[in-house]
Amino acid sequence: MGNMATDIGLQPPRPSAIQVADPGAEVRSDREIILAAIERVLCGGHYILGREVESFEKEWAGYLGACNCVGVASGTDALALALKATGVEPGDEVVTVSHTAVATIVAIEAIGAIPVFVDIDPRSRCMDPNLLRAAITPRTRAIVPVHIYGQPAAMEQILCVARQCRCFVIEDCAQAHGAAIGGRKVGTFGDAAAFSFYPTKNLGAIGDAGAVVSNDGTIDARLRSLRQYGWRERYVSDEIGINSRLDELQAAILRVKLCHLDRRNQKRRTIAERYCDALISTGAVSPYAIPDTTHAMHLFVLESNMRDSLAGYLSEAGIATALHYPIPVHRQPAYVGRIAGADRLPVTEALYERLLTIPCHPDLTDEQVQVVCERLQAWSEPTSPVIQPPFHRSQGALS
Ligand SMILES: Cc1ncc(COP(=O)(O)O)c(C=O)c1O
Known part of the structure; x- marks a missing residue:
């Protein structure tokens, strides 16, 4: 029998894992x-x-x-x-x-x-x-x-x-x-x-x-x-x-x-900015900052040509990752072949296998964020064929 977590694309966290979410912390x-x-x-x-x-x-x-x-x-x-x-x-x-x-x-x-x-x-x-x-x-x-x-x-x-x-x-x-x-x-x-x-x-x-x-x-x-x-x-x-x-x-x-939602959302955005900086020159791509919008940064989802390798590389450093979502709805057994429009989703198809969620929640410590940043900075992959203009802090859209 296969490992269930790996089969669905999740990297099993190590004991010291930096988790994707930690609802108990708050x-x-x-x-x-x-x-x-x-x-x-x-x-x-x-x-x-x-x-x-x-x-x-x-x-x-x-x-x-x-x-x-x-x-x-x-x-x-x-x-x-x-x-x-x-x-x-x-x-x-x-x-x-x-x-x-x-x-x-x-x-x-x-x-x-x-x-x-x-x-x-x-x-x-x-x-x-x-x-x-x-x-x-x-x-x-x-x-x-x-x-x-x-x-x-x-x-x-x-x-x-x-x-x-x-x-x-x-x-x-x-x-x-x-x-x-x-x-x-x-x-x-x-x-x-x-x-x-x-x-x-x-x-x-x-x-x-x-x-x-x-x-x-x-x-x-x-x-x-x-x-x-x-x-x-x-x-x-x-x-x-x-x-x-x-x-x-x-x-x-x-x-x-x-009472804490705004402060905690701001912390999510601050962590996201650090990740965006760390990802510059790695070949992996940060979420694009859409002008005039404030991102709630529920999940920090990057794009990578080598998603599974990147997930494994982060896991080795105790950094958990997740997939949102491993299979888009139109490809799931309960839905395949029966929803109109499912044959016209080229962007959904191109993206879903490239997306990787990394830990970005307000209960991460500075040290944990630093560990993730250093690990990301040391990553390198050939530049993405799907060119996304990278996030720039100067756009201010995450703040
Ligand atoms: C985009 C989206 N829609 C709807 C839901 C459904 O919410 P709930 O799990 O509270 O039923 C979720 C929750 O996972 C979601 O992420």
Whole structure:
């Protein structure tokens, strides 16, 4: 039997590994205040959809600059419920990308809608807005751009096509807490936006959690009903909903962590800048800094001609790596051959085998970052055939 971690492309970390993510570290450093929040919930005696959830919903909407927020049980539910609440119905087509977490497609199909793939832009690795028009048919009801790795998608162009084609736009913000375009936070551009608070996200719970934000009172009211059996009022269901409620414990912990989100995102960007500097002259390629966007740097994903060798080389120095994602959705067994647009994804195809995620989270110590930088600096590979202008600090887009 093969080694499972290696088979799916992950380099097994050594004991002293510098991890790609360390969700326990923030909990350890905020232990007292998190325990106090848990104690408050335990003593409150109200464990589902109570005051903590209400407060978190207000605080998260306020942080983003959105009018409304509805807490739900996961990011996948957030996306599915956002699609349904805006008016996407079974049989409607929803245009999105294959270069994403499979959850994006799971959510679309969960409500009976039909995903259609469009390719990505090689610089942002997000939906290519120039290809969008051609993917839209009379059955298209919505577009789901994914702000992948924390990089905002080209919302202005996407919204322009959506308006012309009368489609809803639901942003998948699962990886982009605090990312912005021109200072305006992602999650406030579309008709609604879905967030995941999975523990490794920039804002992470200690279990599953998610939220939908919107600026539309009707969508908000429908979401509140859909997340709880379609109830108009207790025990009266107006339509078929589900059980997808955010619990008090997760909301209380998210409120504690929200206070640190901006500082921690800034630390991610500072580490990313150091990596970008270290990668100059190595032949491997840093993420491209899209002007006028603020990257949430959920993941630092470089490009390499020799991805597997680079991963092995980093692993030898105790530096873990990961693949986001080892297989794009259109090539996964459950989806192969059945999603429209899957045969027109040359950039997705060219990129996915070249991408490597290296540790870039705010709980890395300076010494650990230095170890990664020194190891990267000593790397050398023939220059990439897919030429990406390297990141330059002077562009300031990561800061
Ligand atoms: C891009 C993207 N969309 C959706 C999701 C789904 O979120 P969750 O795992 O909370 O259901 C994730 C989380 O992994 C994600 O990364």
